[in-house]
Amino acid sequence: MASSIAIPRRVPLLLVAENVLLPGSSMRIPVRSIRNMTMVKSRLLGRNTLSSTVIGVIPKDPSKDDEDDELTALHSIGTAAVVVQITGTNWPRPAYTLLVTGLCRFKVESILQETPYPIAMVTQLDKLSDNDRDDMDENQELTALAENFRDQAAKLVEMLDISIPVVAKLKKMLENLPSQHLPDVCAAIVKASYTEKIQVLDAVDLTDRFKKALPLLMRQIEGLKLLQRARKDGKVEIVMRKEGSRPPNMRSVFRKLNTDLEEEDGDNESDDLDLEQKIKAANMPEQAHKASMKELKRLKKMPQHMPEHAMIRNYLELMVELPWSRQSKDALDILQARKDLDADHYGLDKLKKRVLEYLAVRQLKNSLKGPILCFVGPPGVGKTSVGRSIASTLGREFHRIALGGVCDQSDIRGHRRTYIGSMPGRIIQGLKLVNTHNPVFLLDEIDKLSKSLHGDPAAALLEVLDPEQNNNFVDHYLNVPFDLSQVLFIATANNMSTIPPALLDRMELIQIPGYTQEEKVNIGVRHLMPKQLKEHGLGVEQIQIPEDSIKVLVSKYTREAGVRTLERRIAAICRAVAVRVAEGVSRARREKLEATQGDRKNIPSEILSEKDSHEASTLAHPPEMPIVIDEAAIEDILGPPMYEREMSERLGQPGVAVGLAWT
Numbered sequence: 001m002a003s004s005i006a007i008p009r010r011v012p013l014l015l016v017a018e019n020v021l022l023p024g025s026s027m028r029i030p031v032r033s034i035r036n037m038t039m040v041k042s043r044l045l046g047r048n049t050l051s052s053t054v055i056g057v058i059p060k061d062p063s064k065d066d067e068d069d070e071l072t073a074l075h076s077i078g079t080a081a082v083v084v085q086i087t088g089t090n091w092p093r094p095a096y097t098l099l100v101t102g103l104c105r106f107k108v109e110s111i112l113q114e115t116p117y118p119i120a121m122v123t124q125l126d127k128l129s130d131n132d133r134d135d136m137d138e139n140q141e142l143t144a145l146a147e148n149f150r151d152q153a154a155k156l157v158e159m160l161d162i163s164i165p166v167v168a169k170l171k172k173m174l175e176n177l178p179s180q181h182l183p184d185v186c187a188a189i190v191k192a193s194y195t196e197k198i199q200v201l202d203a204v205d206l207t208d209r210f211k212k213a214l215p216l217l218m219r220q221i222e223g224l225k226l227l228q229r230a231r232k233d234g235k236v237e238i239v240m241r242k243e244g245s246r247p248p249n250m251r252s253v254f255r256k257l258n259t260d261l262e263e264e265d266g267d268n269e270s271d272d273l274d275l276e277q278k279i280k281a282a283n284m285p286e287q288a289h290k291a292s293m294k295e296l297k298r299l300k301k302m303p304q305h306m307p308e309h310a311m312i313r314n315y316l317e318l319m320v321e322l323p324w325s326r327q328s329k330d331a332l333d334i335l336q337a338r339k340d341l342d343a344d345h346y347g348l349d350k351l352k353k354r355v356l357e358y359l360a361v362r363q364l365k366n367s368l369k370g371p372i373l374c375f376v377g378p379p380g381v382g383k384t385s386v387g388r389s390i391a392s393t394l395g396r397e398f399h400r401i402a403l404g405g406v407c408d409q410s411d412i413r414g415h416r417r418t419y420i421g422s423m424p425g426r427i428i429q430g431l432k433l434v435n436t437h438n439p440v441f442l443l444d445e446i447d448k449l450s451k452s453l454h455g456d457p458a459a460a461l462l463e464v465l466d467p468e469q470n471n472n473f474v475d476h477y478l479n480v481p482f483d484l485s486q487v488l489f490i491a492t493a494n495n496m497s498t499i500p501p502a503l504l505d506r507m508e509l510i511q512i513p514g515y516t517q518e519e520k521v522n523i524g525v526r527h528l529m530p531k532q533l534k535e536h537g538l539g540v541e542q543i544q545i546p547e548d549s550i551k552v553l554v555s556k557y558t559r560e561a562g563v564r565t566l567e568r569r570i571a572a573i574c575r576a577v578a579v580r581v582a583e584g585v586s587r588a589r590r591e592k593l594e595a596t597q598g599d600r601k602n603i604p605s606e607i608l609s610e611k612d613s614h615e616a617s618t619l620a621h622p623p624e625m626p627i628v629i630d631e632a633a634i635e636d637i638l639g640p641p642m643y644e645r646e647m648s649e650r651l652g653q654p655g656v657a658v659g660l661a662w663t
């Protein structure tokens with residue numbers, strides 16, 4: 001290395017943050033800064049051979065990230081190096097990675113050029129002549145240090161598995177390496193901080209260099225001893241096998257092997273103890289408790305770097321998070337429940353009656369299993385919102401599971417843990433999310449399930465929705481029974497014909513037909529209009545929609561079983577009024593500003609503040625407010641009526657008759 005190398009006096013500099021290249025070692029350096037990119041393009045990419053160019057790799061203070069000021073943070077000593085390989089990429093932005101090998105130390109005398117990339121005048125530091133080697137042999141302290149260092153390096157290699165190719169290569173390299181190069185090479189491959197490597201780089205004197213590098217080597221040996229003492233040999237083998245199939249990168253090997261074992265083992269023991277306490281406190285059934293303790297024993301014996309270690313830990317964390325016995329208290333006040341249901345939804349008497357019946361029986365028998373209801377009706381009649389309202393009335397948690405387009409039974413039953421990326425089904429995931437044993441589950445769009453190569457999810461629901469079986473529901477991921485009997489399942493569907501007969505037989509059907517015109521008007525006045533006014537930032541001081549106008553919207557601008565289109569029509573009216581309100585406020589503010597601009601200078605600040613507050617309230621509600629929406633206004637906003645009146649009403653007009661045509 002340095003003994004036979006003479007570097008040029010002027011070298012281009014490659015600035016490296018948070019890393020140190022030592023002579024005799026190799027390192028991959030990412031190139032991203034503008035100065036480094038320019039240097040690579042100018043001095044390396046245009047050369048026929050990379051080895052003909054010597055560059056200076058010099059560390060800079062990692063705490064200073066300002067690229068304009070980075071030359072002031074350069075270290076005074078760097079490493080001359082040759083570039084062995086250049087790899088580049090253009091995505092997501094142009095960048096290069098250099099594989100460099102250190103040659104010798106140099107000291108920066110002066111910076112000759114700063115832009116477009118730095119060039120420095122340097123002095124080579126590592127020059128060993130034949131006389132210097134003789135002096136090294138005569139220096140007894142240095143000779144003893146070198147022999148001790150070589151013995152410790154050999155001991156480090158002996159602690160590893162020599163049958164692994166990368167370890168065998170390291171052993172051969174250390175045996176043939178001259179003594180003066182041992183500190184740099186060993187300091188480069190062991191785990192060391194930025195400050196520690198800077199100290200080795202600054203040690204120009206060989207004796208001082210041995211003294212700086214020896215503690216790093218000893219610390220690495222102690223770490224491997226702790227590995228063996230803690231019976232973690234499997235960890236070493238895994239890391240070395242991984243490295244054995246790749247190009248030898250000893251620094252990477254030792255980085256993976258060197259860990260703070262005492263802290264790591266302490267954390268593992270603490271985590272396992274916490275997990276064991278959580279399992280005992282989870283109040284699981286006996287079968288689930290036995291399965292969890294069995295997996296916990298496997299976890300304690302398993303090395304942390306094995307893939308199955310993370311899988312078992314995820315499984316146990318799910319087991320302790322599930323609500324095996326936690327449940328919310330039902331609100332069993334029937335009179336209050338009736339008021340809440342009437343306030344949330346107009347009509348739907350049959351549905352409300354069934355919910356109140358459930359509450360009445362629940363008062364008499366605490367162990368009543370949850371009913372399995374299926375609301376069947378056209379879109380927009382409130383099937384989904386009714387489920388949320390029922391949960392609120394009962395005082396339970398609510399969780400919606402969208403089943404539209406689901407074609408894999410694993411979505412219901414979960415994946416088996418032998419698969420990579422396995423997870424529980426949606427039922428178990430929902431229970432974990434609501435964290436209670438007796439929630440209200442809404443199985444939305446149950447009629448839109450479909451079969452596929454991965455099974456039939458409708459068939460998987462047979463166990464979930466069977467009151468005689470779901471107290472022992474087995475998810476493939478958990479592989480232990482879970483009691484679903486206290487869950488109130490509510491399914492929604494638009495069409496009964498697409499639901500399999502076996503699944504349909506397990507549910508209690510409640511038909512929700514379309515609303516009558518009177519019901520739509522009441523829903524529009526009670527629910528839709530206040531909701532849209534709130535969403536559009538309007539109040540009754542700015543817009544009023546009489547009941548007769550709602551009737552016009554229902555009869556002439558909607559033709560549906562539900563009320564979604566009616567809500568969109570009301571929203572369109574609110575948007576049109578919002579434009580009028582905003583224009584009026586802007587116009588009034590501009591006129592007021594022009595009228596009072598000359599008089600404001602002589603008004604005290606306290607009076608002016610009160611006056612501005614009063615004017616802001618006046619501007620928000622101009623004199624022409626509120627805007628009353630009548631039939632003419634509706635036609636002006638929404639256009640001419642889209643639908644004719646009913647047949648019986650039209651037949652009373654002169655010139656209208658019922659006709660039948662055949663073609």
